[in-house]
């Protein structure tokens with residue numbers, strides 16, 4: 232689709248119309264596709280925001296809470312209104328389905344989540360769910376038929392660890408069911424409260440090949456787009472995360488009687504290590520980030536030289552190899568610092584690592600092409616936050632579209648995306664999904680090849 236000239240689109244349209252009995256999908260040329268209704272989107276953001284509303288603004292609609300359950304009923308009613316057939320899978324995911332015209336083709340899926348963090352905002356997740364429903368509204372209102380079935384999803388408990396999408400990818404460990412969520416319910420009981428069934432969780436799994444693509448519209452949750460005045464982010468992927476518990480061993484001693492040149496100070500060592508991690512992540516070319524976010528010194532008294540420090544180290548990047556090389560550099564620097572300070576530094580990796588989830592390059596191009604066709608500005612960028620899309624990348628070609636977050640604020644009541652920005656995101660989502668439907672991803676899409 233990226234290289235397609237207007238003439239080619241028209242020619243393909245004619246061929247498809249001929250081949251498929253003048254299906255309406257094919258009669259809608261790119262430039263005539265409908266535009267999202269920004270006012271409808273905004274009013275639905277406001278209406279969904281009533282479920283779990285906080286007096287200071289925003290919502291506390293944690294997964295499995297009464298507010299979550301009521302909000303889900305509201306979303307189901309919107310889905311039905313948009314002509315979708317609604318069901319809840321065994322993981323509690325809400326799925327609104329719209330059939331395609333060609334039997335046997337895999338599903339094209341889009342969606343996000345409506346659960347929030349405690350004291351969260353009205354756009355994280357909601358934008359992608361209500362944006363997806365807006366796509367369904369436009370398809371229905373303009374009688375646009377598609378070849379593939381489309382599914383519009385609300386994933387269960389994203390904020391508690393992308394529970395619904397992990398189940399869909401067949402990657403939710405059984406141990407997750409016993410974890411107590413913010414609602415007070417275990418995740419297992421929570422899934423039951425949503426109409427799912429943890430005992431039959433495997434039925435929620437979507438095998439590889441059953442989805443043609445998954446695309447998620449989401450707010451950026453950072454300030455890059457809003458500050459640079461760019462309409463849209465083409466997400467390159469969701470960064471991987473590695474954590475380490477770091478232990479620094481020195482010698483605790485009297486703070487008054489130990490001369491400065493005789494100290495083996497664990498906290499001074501740790502301070503140098505934190506600076507080194509920051510320097511390495513800052514000066515290595517790329518977008519990697521490294522953070523020391525927790526530190527504690529023992530014995531922790533003003534008059535004792537710290538003998539032991541425990542601290543955290545976190546590294547994120549899109550490239551697993553890059554994360555490893557940044558860590559190796561930090562480790563080498565740690566050896567040098569420890570030798571100079573007469574201390575020791577030990578790194579213990581915490582088994583919570585998230586592997587990077589790159590988006591599909593073909594989908595990035597499709598999203599860019601859709602944005603360009605609408606005259607929108609865009610840039611490629613990584614997502615530093617986790618999303619359901621990272622799990623769906625294990626099942627299908629995955630893409631993500633970011634819209635600007637005003638002030639870069641997220642997980643807070645001030646979270647805000649303008650109706651116009653949100654509508655732009657939906658317009659690009661609609662065009663992206665329809666391009667996939669017409670064969671933009673290539674493989675096994677004979678109809679698209681006819682015009683190439």
Ligand SMILES: [Zn+2]
Nearest residue numbers: 344355356389
């Ligand atoms: Zn989210």
